[in-house]
């Protein structure tokens with residue numbers, strides 16, 4: 001093999017570039033009289049969630065959008081959450097709505113996600129947007145899958161015919177990534193916690209997308225030589241000195257020895273998720289200030 005190995009994909013840099021593009025388009029939209037607005041609902045006081053929400057609000061303002069934050073106590077009733085969603089659906093200053101997941105146990109997540117106006121559903125979790133994605137595009141695409149595809153394309157622009165293995169089948173990551181890879185003409189295998197002979201399946205992957213939520217589960221010798229590894233996992237693990245650190249689903253250093261390119265954690269997919277949220281909010285604001293939700297139907301998926 002003459003190809004270089006072990007390239008680390010700089011998600012922070014790609015995300016910063018994407019936010020610059022978004023900021024430029026936001027300025028244009030603002031000049032034409034519409035400032036995109038993103039509303040985030042945080043229920044409860046999960047410390048990790050608080051950090052994400054704070055980062056999101058900061059970056060939203062940095063690209064020139066309005067940021068609205070709504071906090072509800074963990075004990076609030078579902079009807080209270082639903083009426084807040086309704087209020088934001090009807091607020092013309094709000095173009096994007098994100099309800100931070102997971103929600104407390106007494107809340108039915110599916111009911112809440114279905115209550116969000118699909119045109120404002122910048123997470124892309126509403127069944128209408130999931131259906132549009134399955135049909136080949138046109139709606140809002142979930143942020144982590146979108147960001148993962150942009151990182152994959154940053155090292156391999158043409159994906160056609162390659163074997164992509166997606167580990168994980170969640171509605172928010174695994175399934176939508178599989179749809180995007182299919183739309184990009186990959187051959188797609190979706191594996192999960194019940195899959196037999198998982199290491200063998202991983203070894204067949206030209207692109208390995210890890211979204212299984214188990215710290216460093218994917219070993220170096222599961223990686224095909226020259227593969228591209230996109231690590232979606234963000235796991236907080238204890239260290240010997242009693243602190244915590246973030247690791248992905250992939251044993252990074254070992255996998256790096258065999259991979260052509262790999263995303264780190266932190267600094268890989270995470271920053272792209274937030275950048276894509278801003279991109280989706282821009283798209284939502286554009287279609288609400290003129291076009292229909294299907295206005296981008298002619299656009300190809302990433």
Ligand SMILES: Nc1nc(=O)c2c([nH]1)NC[C@@H]1CN(c3ccc(C(=O)N[C@@H](CCC(=O)O)C(=O)O)cc3)C=[N+]21
Nearest residue numbers: 052098099100101102123234266267268270271273274
């Ligand atoms: N409705 C909803 N939509 C989400 O998109 C959503 C959610 N709920 N709930 C929680 C998860 C998690 N999530 C992250 C986004 C960015 C980073 C991120 O930027 N991480 C940094 C590190 C941050 C740190 O140091 O803690 C990185 O990977 O480099 C992490 C996690 C979005 N989520």
Ligand SMILES: [Mg+2]
Nearest residue numbers: 267268269270
């Ligand atoms: Mg990351």
